[in-house]
Amino acid sequence: MTGLAFLALGGAAQAQDVGVAELAAAQAAVQRASDADADQYAPDLIQAARDKISQAQALGESRSGRKQVPLLAQQAQADADLARARSAQAAVQARLAQEQSEIDRLQKVLAAPPPAPPAPPPAPLPPLPPQDALPTLPSAAPGGTP
Numbered sequence: 001m002t003g004l005a006f007l008a009l010g011g012a013a014q015a016q017d018v019g020v021a022e023l024a025a026a027q028a029a030v031q032r033a034s035d036a037d038a039d040q041y042a043p044d045l046i047q048a049a050r051d052k053i054s055q056a057q058a059l060g061e062s063r064s065g066r067k068q069v070p071l072l073a074q075q076a077q078a079d080a081d082l083a084r085a086r087s088a089q090a091a092v093q094a095r096l097a098q099e100q101s102e103i104d105r106l107q108k109v110l111a112a113p114p115p116a117p118p119a120p121p122p123a124p125l126p127p128l129p130p131q132d133a134l135p136t137l138p139s140a141a142p143g144g145t146p
Contacts (some may be wrong), residue, residue: 019070025077026049026053026076028054029049029076029077029080041090044081044084049083056072056076103121
């Protein structure tokens, strides 16, 4: 008789544990997706995962719905994993677009004609001859032409 009592208690405890691991895995997947900005990049999927977790938790409280808990939790985990993957994809695409923009900018810089070289400085003037080597000019007479 005691063996049947333990078996019955074990069965009741197991019935309560149905889907607990799956729910924990689904909640962890939702957290990973949220950390990956799924609310921004895949809001519909992350919300669907949250809704399925809520449904699974509600079904876990009713005796007739406990069998559906693992399936709903697995679906929630799949939705959350897909949301995380889409977020990662969006982040990679954004980084790719930024890198492509930088490549385009650099190609324009390389395609532009080089700037003209600066003009050479003017040649220095030859030194002036010494003063005594210069010819003397005739002096002009006041009031007339020479």
